[in-house]
Amino acid sequence: MNTISETDAAPQAPIRTPKGWKRVGWQGVTANTPDAWNLAAYGGDARVGNIRIDNGETAGNAVMGVEIRWSRPKKALSAADLEKRLDQYLTSVDKGAKKQKLSADTKSKPLEDRRFPVRTARSFHWRVDRKGVGRIWHCAECGRLMIAQVVGAAKGDFQHLAHDVLASLECHSADPAWRPWSLYDLHTEVPADFTLKGKPQLLNIYVQLAFERAGTTDLVTVEQWGVASVQLRNAYLDEWFQEKNSAQESSLRYQSEETTIHGHTALAMTGRRWGLTYWGAQAIPQLTRLQLPAIHYAARIWECPETNKIFLIQSYTRRLDPTLVDRIVERTVCHPVPEEAS
Numbered sequence: 001m002n003t004i005s006e007t008d009a010a011p012q013a014p015i016r017t018p019k020g021w022k023r024v025g026w027q028g029v030t031a032n033t034p035d036a037w038n039l040a041a042y043g044g045d046a047r048v049g050n051i052r053i054d055n056g057e058t059a060g061n062a063v064m065g066v067e068i069r070w071s072r073p074k075k076a077l078s079a080a081d082l083e084k085r086l087d088q089y090l091t092s093v094d095k096g097a098k099k100q101k102l103s104a105d106t107k108s109k110p111l112e113d114r115r116f117p118v119r120t121a122r123s124f125h126w127r128v129d130r131k132g133v134g135r136i137w138h139c140a141e142c143g144r145l146m147i148a149q150v151v152g153a154a155k156g157d158f159q160h161l162a163h164d165v166l167a168s169l170e171c172h173s174a175d176p177a178w179r180p181w182s183l184y185d186l187h188t189e190v191p192a193d194f195t196l197k198g199k200p201q202l203l204n205i206y207v208q209l210a211f212e213r214a215g216t217t218d219l220v221t222v223e224q225w226g227v228a229s230v231q232l233r234n235a236y237l238d239e240w241f242q243e244k245n246s247a248q249e250s251s252l253r254y255q256s257e258e259t260t261i262h263g264h265t266a267l268a269m270t271g272r273r274w275g276l277t278y279w280g281a282q283a284i285p286q287l288t289r290l291q292l293p294a295i296h297y298a299a300r301i302w303e304c305p306e307t308n309k310i311f312l313i314q315s316y317t318r319r320l321d322p323t324l325v326d327r328i329v330e331r332t333v334c335h336p337v338p339e340e341a342s
């Protein structure tokens, strides 16, 4: 099994994006997009999946965003394979246009980007009643076939913006042991052997992502609340935590102590799952399936006054893993770090 050792490389430098832009990350795919764009749709998993990040406009042509799809072909794709795949896509655009009695203008050519050796990537362009500017590539490192396009109004002049979005796209993270997740101002990373569990909650005021380590009961949750001052209403962090966590308070035994996270006052909780609730509902069925129950519990909670947000990261593991939650905390950026004076 792929376990993360304590000798991991240091966390990556905080994400820096141009002013007015932000980093979005999903299933290991990351891209810079304008601030106003948000995750609008997603599907699949790290192997085969897709996301759409857009400006949320619903008035006809004003919708603009980027669509990204990925899959993992069984074998490496040649330049000819890529061209063929892209031709199939552009043919479908053409057919769609004809159905609407419109004509399509499509183009594609090998992409010259210094990140890709020429001939393993292609750029393309299509125009019907909307316009798409995209690229397709097969990555030798992560094995993903990626197709990404920025789509907007046919008359829109967004060539420059599309280029900036597409050029910022990364199909895998620099550190293969960690996978970045960035959305709604939440920027975190979890070990790559943890996969998204269940349906995430994605709201401006509340984001919750849950991850499980494949084939085990190990679980990590990352939560972010907006408008911290309203949420806290003079309650101390520990009271607030107990209230938010009330559903499982009775099945947890933990000690909490004050600590500092990213310069803010924080609480660190360490303990175990306990009691009939947990044993009855989950642990016994897990034991009968010969899975070790995840009884070791750790949590970190902090308030970031700079961004007016509260962060809660919790881990449940089969084996004592006291640094897991802290390593995720290190990689969870709550406020922009000022540029170091040189």
Ligand SMILES: [Zn+2]
Pocket: 139, 140, 141, 142, 143, 144, 170, 171, 172
């Ligand atoms: Zn890649």
Ligand SMILES: [Zn+2]
Pocket: 262, 264, 303, 304, 305, 306, 307, 334, 335
């Ligand atoms: Zn902060």
